[in-house]
Amino acid sequence: MSTTLNAKKAVAKKALDAHVRKIVGWHFDPDTGSPFWLNFAKQKKWDPRKDVKCYEDLERFGNFQDEWLRGGPVRKWVPKAYANSPISIFETGGSTGVPKARINVNDFRTDYENFSDTLPDKFFPKGANWLSLGPTGPRRLRMAVEHLCQHRGGICFMVDLDPRWVIKLLRRGQIQEAELYKSHVVDQGLTLLKAHDINCMFTTPKLLEAICEKVSLKKLGIKGIFCGGTEMTPQFHRFAVEELLDGIYFAPTYGNTLMGLATHKAPTKEDNWAIIYYPPAPRAILEVVDPDKTDNLVEYGATGRVRLTTLTKEFFVPRFLERDECEREAPCDQYPWDGVRNVRPFSRFQKNVVEGVY
Amino acid sequence: MLHIPILRKGTPYRSVETETAVHYRTREPFVEYSRANTGLVQRDLNSQGEAHKILSAFTVAELMEISKRAGKHFGDDELPLGDSLQSPQQYVESVSATTGLPWVMVRRNMTKIRGVMEEIETVLRGLTRLPDLELLDRGHGRVDGNAVSFYPRGHSLGVILPSNSPGVHALWVPAIAMKTPLVLKPGSSEPWSPYRIAQAFIKAGLPKEVFGYYPTGHAGGGEILRRCGRGMLFGDVGAAKAWQGDPRIEIHGPGYSKIIIGADQADNWEKYLDVMVESIVQNSGRSCVNASSIWVTKHSREIADALAQRLAKVTPREESDPQAEIAPFANPDVARRLSSVIDGDMDSDVTDATAKYRDGSRVAEYQNCTYLLPTILHVNSAEHALANREFLFPFATVVEVKNDELPEVCGPTLVATALTSDQQLINRMLASPHIGRLNVGPLSTMKISWDQPHEGNLFDHLYARRAFQMAS
Structure with missing residues (x-):
């Protein structure tokens, strides 16, 4: 590792520790903190504001329990400092049962404005109109993509997709219905693309495949595509670039309601189409941990479970174990902190019993 | 690689x-x-x-x-x-x-x-x-x-x-x-x-x-x-x-293929033992045309016992051995899970007829590989959860039913070998929408003629x- 990168890592770590102290101080200050964390602190024999001095000290919180995000009162998450601000709710999960919810004031705007800085103007021209073809409803994407577009001076056309309905159809085995719904969404997108001057798009991998079966997006004027929302494999990455997009800039992303938006590292030949993301540190940190000993990070290149820590003034989530796995990626010059490679659903949650021969 | x-x-x-x-x-x-x-x-x-x-x-x-x-x-x-x-x-x-x-x-x-x-x-x-x-x-x-x-x-x-x-x-x-x-x-x-x-x-x-x-x-x-x-x-x-x-x-x-012995042939069951064994064991029980149950009107316990004695002789062998009759599971977990599924449905209405003839459990290890040894269950009732099952190894149940319940009681059947001369029973089988392929007489369920659908x-x-x- 170069001296320059080591120096950058040291600077980033110092900034992260300072940010951790600031955020923990904010959330556990009775004047600014949220009821949930203030109550949490009351039950502990240690004081987060005094005892958390660096990122590693967040270990004292243990792993964040996702059950804490299900059910109300949702105001327990609102920091006192934002009590009178307009609050949005963004949800994740929810195909069955109560979804996990997080509150939001401006985080999504900040995250997407930061992300905007990583998009090349040549392919995502300032002032260009966008089409957002993907999940909306209670998801952050509903507002985030539109804000990204507006931040860059454009107007965003929206087509909504309800992924919970799709999951329900698939679980019931109503594949044909799911296909019809996908066509319904794609057809709406095509109508907009043909009727308006749209140069940029957000969509999911499946919808991108579906729309590219029907038209050449390049011929319709699309220059850049920001793709995310579901798992993306290296082979999909290659297939999209080599066979679907015909030179359109492809920006894959890994984002979720709790974290924000992780940016894709520009691919190199050595990466062999691996999709490598870096979190928006210090606002969020992604780590790759041993699934059996979640306090331990795995070695670089090794596979483990994704652990997320979100550190913003609006929302504090220490050490949340995602339902994803990936390989741990080393820091690089552009992002001198840990990244994640080839994120995919956590394999241990996927088991089937096969019965019968055929 | x-x-x-x-x-x-x-x-x-x-x-x-x-x-x-x-x-x-x-x-x-x-x-x-x-x-x-x-x-x-x-x-x-x-x-x-x-x-x-x-x-x-x-x-x-x-x-x-x-x-x-x-x-x-x-x-x-x-x-x-x-x-x-x-x-x-x-x-x-x-x-x-x-x-x-x-x-x-x-x-x-x-x-x-x-x-x-x-x-x-x-x-x-x-x-x-x-x-x-x-x-x-x-x-x-x-x-x-x-x-x-x-x-x-x-x-x-x-x-x-x-x-x-x-x-x-x-x-x-x-x-x-x-x-x-x-x-x-x-x-x-x-x-x-x-x-x-x-x-x-x-x-x-x-x-x-x-x-x-x-x-x-x-x-x-x-x-x-x-x-x-x-x-x-x-x-x-x-x-x-x-x-x-x-x-x-x-x-x-799944084929749920079967051998059905009519009442008229019930007392002659011993002469059909070879057909039953071949139908159950050939290709290590991996085919949809392997028999996974034997339906009889009487002597069910004797048949189960006789099959169990014969199948207990089937043991793991080298992959290159021309006498090899059973295959190991490429994934040992699958073998253990299938065995657990069977055990999970066992109750007082089911007897594992093979258990007393083999040393140890159904799951066997041989040269670092995992096998499921042939298993014959005697099942008291056609409604029992195990009566009509099919697994990826030589497995069959023996079920006793009344002659006039045949073949409806058997449910969907890819191949049925009917051991009977009772024309009424044969006619019922010919008319059954649940039988995909019908062999009348002592033909193994495994015997396939490719010019037939x-x-x-x-x-x-x-x-x-x-x-x-x-x-x-």
């Missing part, structure tokens, strides 16, 4: 995503194969018409000649496999390595596939019942003085293949001679056979474009079935259920008849 590519219209494509199949003994990766993403499959299937056009330019006679030559290549020659070549013996050893099947069983299945390719004319005549196969080239003709005309129902046949035993490939191979391009999704532990069959046809002169070979996931398999004009699915209970009711898809799910007739699946008149 050996790598098997995807075949996109016959052209090898190496995917960034790969999977490996492990050697059943070492559990070490044995072969790597490219995995196709769903979008890639979708994209290729958008132009199925091109491959159909290519095959349509051949006559059936030409395709049958190609098929015959391909059968010889499949059985005798070195054929391309990824960047290397594979000899027939390497094929046998490879299939054995990833499925656990002993060599003798792989060879038996290989002979079956080759037989269908070489005897394609007999097979086609059996399936089409057409005296003149040129009728398929012309699209119309006369049979017994009547005008007939057939048209293809789709531009390709998509097949979702299993890993349990290569013999099933004999079912789809005739599609080529019926001018139907193939889109194949191999089983995760058996990538070998469909690739080798495709290469044999290509070597025999068939344009490579008529073959798609896509190792892919569940979603990719779904796309193949959805987008090909016609489909064929080999799958477990869950997979089969998802496509039931779709007339485009011929489903080969099997879970549907491939010709009827691929072609439809239209009304036709031509002014003279």
Whole structure:
């Protein structure tokens, strides 16, 4: 590792520790903190504001329990400092049962404005109109993509997709219905693309495949595509670039309601189409941990479970174990902190019993 | 490590995503194969018409000649496999390595596939019942003085293949001679056979474009079935259920094949013991045509006991041993899970007749491999959860019922061997919509005649008849 990168890592770590102290101080200050964390602190024999001095000290919180995000009162998450601000709710999960919810004031705007800085103007021209073809409803994407577009001076056309309905159809085995719904969404997108001057798009991998079966997006004027929302494999990455997009800039992303938006590292030949993301540190940190000993990070290149820590003034989530796995990626010059490679659903949650021969 | 590519219209494509199949003994990766993403499959299937056009330019006679030559290549020659070549013996050893099947069983299945390719004319005549196969080239003709005309129902046949035993490939191979391009999704532990069959046809002169070979996931398999004009699915209970009711898809799910002994033959059960044993054990119980239950009107306990004594002699052997009768599980966890499923449903109405004749448990270890030893259960009631089950090893229940309940009480049955001279019972079986293939007399359920339809007739699946008149 170069001296320059080591120096950058040291600077980033110092900034992260300072940010951790600031955020923990904010959330556990009775004047600014949220009821949930203030109550949490009351039950502990240690004081987060005094005892958390660096990122590693967040270990004292243990792993964040996702059950804490299900059910109300949702105001327990609102920091006192934002009590009178307009609050949005963004949800994740929810195909069955109560979804996990997080509150939001401006985080999504900040995250997407930061992300905007990583998009090349040549392919995502300032002032260009966008089409957002993907999940909306209670998801952050509903507002985030539109804000990204507006931040860059454009107007965003929206087509909504309800992924919970799709999951329900698939679980019931109503594949044909799911296909019809996908066509319904794609057809709406095509109508907009043909009727308006749209140069940029957000969509999911499946919808991108579906729309590219029907038209050449390049011929319709699309220059850049920001793709995310579901798992993306290296082979999909290659297939999209080599066979679907015909030179359109492809920006894959890994984002979720709790974290924000992780940016894709520009691919190199050595990466062999691996999709490598870096979190928006210090606002969020992604780590790759041993699934059996979640306090331990795995070695670089090794596979483990994704652990997320979100550190913003609006929302504090220490050490949340995602339902994803990936390989741990080393820091690089552009992002001198840990990244994640080839994120995919956590394999241990996927088991089937096969019965019968055929 | 050996790598098997995807075949996109016959052209090898190496995917960034790969999977490996492990050697059943070492559990070490044995072969790597490219995995196709769903979008890639979708994209290729958008132009199925091109491959159909290519095959349509051949006559059936030409395709049958190609098929015959391909059968010889499949059985005798070195054929391309990824960047290397594979000899027939390497094929046998490879299939054995990833499925656990002993060599003798792989060879038996290989002979079956080759037989269908070489005897394609007999097979086609059996399936089409057409005296003149040129009728398929012309699209119309006369049979017994009547005008007939057939048209293809789709531009390709998509097949979702299993890993349990290569013999099933004999079912789809005739599609080529019926001018139907193939889109194949191999089983995760058996990538070998469909690739080798495709290469044999290509070597025999068939344009490579008529073959798609896509190792892919569940979603990719779904796309193949959805987008090909016609489909064929080999799958477990869950997979089969998802496509039931779709007339485009011929489903080969669990067979629940049976031997039924009528009341008139009940006292003669001992003379049928060999047929029962063969039906249960052959091919290590991995086929849908293996008997998984014996239905009798009396002597059920004696039959179960006699079968148990015979099957207790079936023990694990070397993969190269010509006497090998059972195969280990490539994944030991599957063996343990299946055994647990059986144990979980055992109660006072069920007796494991084999337990007292074997040393130790049903799950056996031999040379670092895991086997499920043959198992015969005596089940008191036809309604019992274990009465009508099928597992991936020599397993059968013996169930006692009343003669007049037969065959309705047996439920869906792919192959029924009826051991009876009771014409009324035979008539009821002939009339039953639940029996796919009926053997009357002491024929093993495993005895297959390939000119007979099997879970549907491939010709009827691929072609439809239209009304036709031509002014003279």
